Amino acid sequence: xxxxxxxxxxxxxxxxxxxxxxxxxxxxxxxxxxxxxxxxxxxxxxxxxxxxxxxxxxxxxxxxxxxxxxxxxxxxxxxxxxxxxxxxxxxxxxxxxxxxxxxxxxxxxxxxxxxxxxxxxxxxxx
Numbered sequence: 001x002x003x004x005x006x007x008x009x010x011x012x013x014x015x016x017x018x019x020x021x022x023x024x025x026x027x028x029x030x031x032x033x034x035x036x037x038x039x040x041x042x043x044x045x046x047x048x049x050x051x052x053x054x055x056x057x058x059x060x061x062x063x064x065x066x067x068x069x070x071x072x073x074x075x076x077x078x079x080x081x082x083x084x085x086x087x088x089x090x091x092x093x094x095x096x097x098x099x100x101x102x103x104x105x106x107x108x109x110x111x112x113x114x115x116x117x118x119x120x121x122x123x124x125x126x
Contacts (some may be wrong), residue, residue, distance in 0.1 A: 002026035004096050009120030020081040022096030029053040033099045034079040039091035047108035086124045092118040
């Protein structure tokens with residue numbers, strides 16, 4: 001059974017940076033799409049970024065474009081989310097998730113993902 005584990009969250013001041021990691025166990029990423037989502041208090045879960053494991057295609061929410069970068073380390077079977085120029089509105093629990101294919105029009109839809117990690121808290125102070 002595949003499991004995803006996020007790490008790297010924490011408390012940072014506005015303008016700072018954090019790097020989140022999503023490590024897979026149970027099997028290696030193959031033809032999957034790995035996505036990052038977040039849920040702020042009292043809000044619905046929203047899409048942040050996605051990466052196509054095989055060729056590295058990426059896709060971002062407009063709210064993070066130019067500030068966040070998703071990447072992968074094949075040897076470590078890990079996906080990263082580098083978050084720069086953080087804002088208080090980026091405060092949320094961040095989740096990584098897995099879906100079996102890449103479709104640009106659907107990678108932002110959380111219900112199309114079938115494996116989820118437990119999440120890691122990111123808090124950005126003003």
